[in-house]
Amino acid sequence: MQIGIDGLLLWGQYSGVERSIARMATTLARLDQTNRYTIHVPFDCEAEALAAAGVEVRRAPFRGAQKLTRILWQQGIFPGVLAREGADVLFAPGYVLPLRWRGPSVLFVYDIIAIARPDLASRTNAWHYRALLPRSVRRATRVAVPTEHVRRQVIEQCGVMPSRVTVVPLGVSPRFQRVEDPARQAEVRLCCQLPERFVLTLGNLEPKKNLPRVLEAYDILRRAGIRQGLVIAGQPAWGAAALRESLARCASRADIVLPGYIADEDLPVLYSMADALVFPSLTEGFGLPPLEAMACGTPVVVADVPPFDETLGDAAVRVAPEDPQAIAAGIRQVLEDPLLAARLREAGREQAALFTWERCASLLAKLFDSAVTAHG
Known part of the structure; x- marks a missing residue:
């Protein structure tokens, strides 16, 4: 299958979410020899590591800092791009799904802070995710979350069937080990x-x-x-x-x-x-x-x-x-x-040691298959 990945958050200095998106994409491409992976990123994304891991990189026509342009392109143009490229499944690892996409999809939701604790989110993020995250969850074929705690919150706050939400723990890269040099x-x-x-x-x-x-x-x-x-x-x-x-x-x-x-x-x-x-x-x-x-x-x-x-x-x-x-x-x-x-x-x-990106990627690959089967 051709898996299209929404990597539009990947630009500048990565925090936890961006690092997770990049690590999931590279680990999937490295371990999964059955499917092909294409990631769509802003044109100023430093994508060398993604390409080196075997992920095909497609650059969108805007800079990562252009947030409004990103949202409009994601919701308006991106579904057509995916369709023309023959994507069988969309993997959206950044909270939000392009709502016009009609194919199988897997959405990753790391937390629902913008909904549950809007006082701890920026005003723009609170507006963006409160408007689109619940609709994305309900639209997605399958939803991945990192903990059972977030799973319960997503089910309760977004009104989605429990069977569609799966816990997929994140991982710790092997490079994190004690450095005595x-x-x-x-x-x-x-x-x-x-x-x-x-x-x-x-x-x-x-x-x-x-x-x-x-x-x-x-x-x-x-x-x-x-x-x-x-x-x-x-x-x-x-x-x-x-x-x-x-x-x-x-x-x-x-x-x-x-x-x-x-x-x-x-x-x-x-x-x-x-x-x-x-x-x-x-x-x-x-x-x-x-x-x-x-x-x-x-x-x-x-x-x-x-x-x-x-x-x-x-x-x-x-x-x-x-x-x-x-x-x-x-x-x-x-x-x-x-x-x-x-x-x-x-x-x-x-x-x-219990948390590896290999385990994360394996669970995601199973969700891609499940999404195709469920979509019919």
Whole structure:
């Protein structure tokens, strides 16, 4: 079969969703010798890795930053392009389906934050996904979600039959393993201006990442005598004003580093050097960074939210995300209890090993077949 992939979100610096789309496409093309894969991307997408994996790349006539143009092209022009290219199945791994597509389709929905927690989504994303995501879910032949928690939310919020929604966990790339090479560590330390020892938090700098409370927790830790610095890694996103205001009020501002976006090749090094990863998001659909850090042997402190029951189990310290005191206590546990940190490192590596992109791709390939059969 010819599988057409909507890769229109792939441009610029990738965050979790974009990295997942690229990894799913390359792994499918590498492992699935039965089907052919064509991905449609903005014309400024850096698609060398996709092509090298055997994915045919088609470039749409707009830049990735042209969001309104992308939406209009996706909904108006893309279905005809797919039909002319003879696509047997459309794989839409970016929340939204071209609603005029009439063939079999598999939609991937990572979360429904724009619907369930619009206060944690940008105004444009809340409008876009609230308008199109439920309709896309109902239109899709099959829907993939990363956790059972998201599955329940999609069924309830979008009014779709449970039999059409399947859990397809995301994966951790094999490159996420502990890096002890002093030269690589020195290179990343210099590039990012990292302190000798630090606690790391990583992700887009947006409200759902709960960073103002991380700063409050860090002030508490410094007053308690914790000497590690705090590294807040990630690219600025919407709602950055609240973070700037919190930084201005933070008594420990001099011990905080914001290195910006971290290149993919540097992520395993950064995880490996951190004494702990703190990831107290207010909501998540899956959350890749905790599993990536675990694969690198780094202890993890995360929010006590439902998806982490499935993905992390008891391999992480869980904290109430709305309580800075609780966040600080969780971090302090890891930093001051060597036996706990050692247990988390071992359990974390075992937990991360359960999630592979090969398994993800295998489940998706079965969904493509199921979509064709169900479509008739």
